[in-house]
Amino acid sequence: MIQETLFLKNTETFAESLARCGVKYHFAYPITPATDVMKRMAVILPRYGGQMMQMESELAVSSALAGAACTGKLVATSSSGPGLTLMHEAIGFMCAAYLPCIVVDSMRVGPGDGDILGAQSDYFVVTRGGAHGDYRTVVLAPSSGQEIADLVPHGIRLAYRYRIPVVFVIDGVSAQTTESTTLPAYNDYSAEFDTSGWAFTGTKDHAKRALITGSYSHQDGYEMNERLRAKYEVIRDKEQMWEQDGVEDAELVVAAFGIHGRMCRDLVSRMRADGKKVGFIRPITLWPFPDRAFEALGSCVQNILVVEMNLGQMVDDVRLAVNGRIPVHFLGKTGGDLPMYTLADMIAEADRLLGE
Amino acid sequence: MENLSAKYGKTLNLDKLTSYCPGCGHGVVTRLVAEAIEELGIMERTIAIVGIGCGGFSHHYMDIDAIEATHGRAPSFALGYKLAMPENIVFTYAGDGDTCAIGLGDLLHAANKGMPITTIMVNNTVFGMTGGQMSPTTLVGQVTATTAKGRDTALQGYPLLVPEMMRSMEGVKFLARESVATPKAIRKAKRSIRKAFECQVRGLGYSFVEVVVPCPTGLKMRVRDSYARCANEMTDYFKPQVFRDETEQVDVA
Numbered sequence: 001m002i003q004e005t006l007f008l009k010n011t012e013t014f015a016e017s018l019a020r021c022g023v024k025y026h027f028a029y030p031i032t033p034a035t036d037v038m039k040r041m042a043v044i045l046p047r048y049g050g051q052m053m054q055m056e057s058e059l060a061v062s063s064a065l066a067g068a069a070c071t072g073k074l075v076a077t078s079s080s081g082p083g084l085t086l087m088h089e090a091i092g093f094m095c096a097a098y099l100p101c102i103v104v105d106s107m108r109v110g111p112g113d114g115d116i117l118g119a120q121s122d123y124f125v126v127t128r129g130g131a132h133g134d135y136r137t138v139v140l141a142p143s144s145g146q147e148i149a150d151l152v153p154h155g156i157r158l159a160y161r162y163r164i165p166v167v168f169v170i171d172g173v174s175a176q177t178t179e180s181t182t183l184p185a186y187n188d189y190s191a192e193f194d195t196s197g198w199a200f201t202g203t204k205d206h207a208k209r210a211l212i213t214g215s216y217s218h219q220d221g222y223e224m225n226e227r228l229r230a231k232y233e234v235i236r237d238k239e240q241m242w243e244q245d246g247v248e249d250a251e252l253v254v255a256a257f258g259i260h261g262r263m264c265r266d267l268v269s270r271m272r273a274d275g276k277k278v279g280f281i282r283p284i285t286l287w288p289f290p291d292r293a294f295e296a297l298g299s300c301v302q303n304i305l306v307v308e309m310n311l312g313q314m315v316d317d318v319r320l321a322v323n324g325r326i327p328v329h330f331l332g333k334t335g336g337d338l339p340m341y342t343l344a345d346m347i348a349e350a351d352r353l354l355g356e
Numbered sequence: 357m358e359n360l361s362a363k364y365g366k367t368l369n370l371d372k373l374t375s376y377c378p379g380c381g382h383g384v385v386t387r388l389v390a391e392a393i394e395e396l397g398i399m400e401r402t403i404a405i406v407g408i409g410c411g412g413f414s415h416h417y418m419d420i421d422a423i424e425a426t427h428g429r430a431p432s433f434a435l436g437y438k439l440a441m442p443e444n445i446v447f448t449y450a451g452d453g454d455t456c457a458i459g460l461g462d463l464l465h466a467a468n469k470g471m472p473i474t475t476i477m478v479n480n481t482v483f484g485m486t487g488g489q490m491s492p493t494t495l496v497g498q499v500t501a502t503t504a505k506g507r508d509t510a511l512q513g514y515p516l517l518v519p520e521m522m523r524s525m526e527g528v529k530f531l532a533r534e535s536v537a538t539p540k541a542i543r544k545a546k547r548s549i550r551k552a553f554e555c556q557v558r559g560l561g562y563s564f565v566e567v568v569v570p571c572p573t574g575l576k577m578r579v580r581d582s583y584a585r586c587a588n589e590m591t592d593y594f595k596p597q598v599f600r601d602e603t604e605q606v607d608v609a
């Protein structure tokens with residue numbers, strides 16, 4: 001497949017990017033607004049010698065995903081809130097088992113069965129973990145079709161470098177946005193990594209390997225967790241990503257991820273044009289959270305405004321990152337006919353905080 | 357110590373002390389599985405996906421790659437694995453609780469998909485590992501840790517007949533229930549387990565064997581009595597039989 005620019009729904013951009021970057025097997029169960037990922041995977045994966053497999057539930061989806069990941073091959077799944085909830089049994093398992101995979105969550109309104117409209121309400125479940133035990137997954141939050149295409153290779157590398165599930169979250173509004181994206185030429189990024197040292201492919205070329213996540217002694221359980229702790233510390237240290245602009249002399253910093261983060265570019269350029277000292281930080285990795293972006297804010301910053309399509313989730317991480325140094329305000333909602341804020345709403349709140 | 361592995365083949369690792377209780381039926385079934393793998397010459401490309409429970413230890417006694425799945429999900433793990441590595445032989449091995457309580461949905465859908473994977477369900481009518489609680493296959497009136505007055509059909513229904521549920525599924529190409537109650541029964545069980553693997557090796561489709569076994573510890577019985585129960589009450593209800601055998605048809609692999 002050659003590099004080409006297509007006008008695609010962002011869910012389809014996920015499918016195209018994953019297949020072009022080496023995903024061979026995709027497992028899924030229909031759910032709006034994620035279904036278009038599996039639909040396109042069903043059509044395109046056979047062209048790459050792969051296959052989309054529809055399972056009977058997201059429990060089965062994530063279990064099949066884990067089984068396939070044991071071979072060392074690049075595998076992925078896609079879902080939305082209620083499906084992601086069911087997948088957590090296997091996500092926690094894969095963290096303990098050091099299995100790489102890609103998970104795409106097109107976030108919709110929750111809790112319960114919620115609403116199919118877009119939201120950012122899965123921030124907690126992906127960054128805190130919806131399964132038992134001390135585990136982390138890398139969480140990437142692209143804000144446009146182009147950023148999906150650009151981040152997928154990086155996500156695959158992280159999944160294999162750290163042997164960890166990598167979760168892409170996107171609000172359902174961005175997921176269903178149709179826009180032009182330049183898709184990469186085919187390249188299997190997982191092929192950069194040698195899996196022969198750990199994959200469970202049969203004893204022809206290695207002594208018996210057993211994937212065991214249960215501890216046979218209390219010491220085993222302790223050591224497994226210490227190994228995980230060390231890995232998570234490395235990831236936290238090396239892999240924080242964010243976009244920022246105008247923060248150096250800002251009086252107000254707006255922090256948002258996904259679509260509201262994307263809108264911050266317009267917010268800052270418009271308010272700066274009016275002479276207002278506003279900047280923004282858009283976290284790209286939600287875990288590891290880009291603490292450093294907030295730690296580096298100067299004393300000029302008098303307020304931080306966090307905007308989310310939920311009732312206040314990432315705002316907790318912003319508060320932890322600034323640790324009381326700067327007042328943190330929150331603007332958020334979820335659901336309704338327009339499940340997000342307009343640029344005018346965001347500017348009005350920013351003006352209010354600037355005392356205008 | 358004498359090197360028993362050298363004597364009995366490479367798959368079975370007899371040099372390891374087992375974790376099974378004395379008289380546990382898992383010991384017999386584990387050996388039969390290992391012998392089938394050995395005889396078919398597929399050891400280097402066979403992967404065990406074991407459930408949670410006493411049967412989860414079974415892979416330790418076979419020198420093959422193994423995955424300890426989450427509770428009940430081994431059939432789904434196996435489907436994913438087989439899709440990604442069709443050249444390998446994948447079987448699941450778990451107790452009745454894992455296979456047909458928490459895992460019934462995964463099991464029936466895997467069977468119905470008909471992909472060439474193999475399931476060994478070891479039915480001892482209790483949750484062994486957690487201490488002898490009721491399972492879906494607990495017999496009517498059977499006293500367990502959670503049915504102090506015996507299984508009550510008004511509340512808990514009747515023991516689940518699992519292979520019977522797969523009889524109408526076209527993708528299931530080998531389907532049997534066996535037991536380890538007597539030496540003769542064990543020889544029959546050995547034949548069925550081997551055929552179940554052969555079914556996969558030849559790419560025919562899904563294969564399933566339930567093996568009815570005693571759990572002396574969970575049943576709080578002497579080993580001898582638990583085998584007598586296996587030969588009588590258990591197999592009266594769970595009738596050993598080969599429901600379907602399409603291993604005789606021409607190769608499609």
Ligand SMILES: Cc1ncc(C[n+]2csc(CCOP(=O)(O)OP(=O)(O)O)c2C)c(N)n1
Nearest residue numbers: 408409410411427451452453454483484485
């Ligand atoms: C999700 C989950 N629920 C419960 C358990 C606890 N548990 C461990 S083994 C087991 C039952 C095993 O019984 P069975 O499958 O019949 O196997 P046996 O031990 O008899 O071989 C249970 C309920 C668990 N590990 N995971």
Ligand code: SF4
Nearest residue numbers: 376377380410484571
């Ligand atoms: S508790 Fe039962 S199933 Fe478990 S090892 Fe002992 S006898 Fe076997």
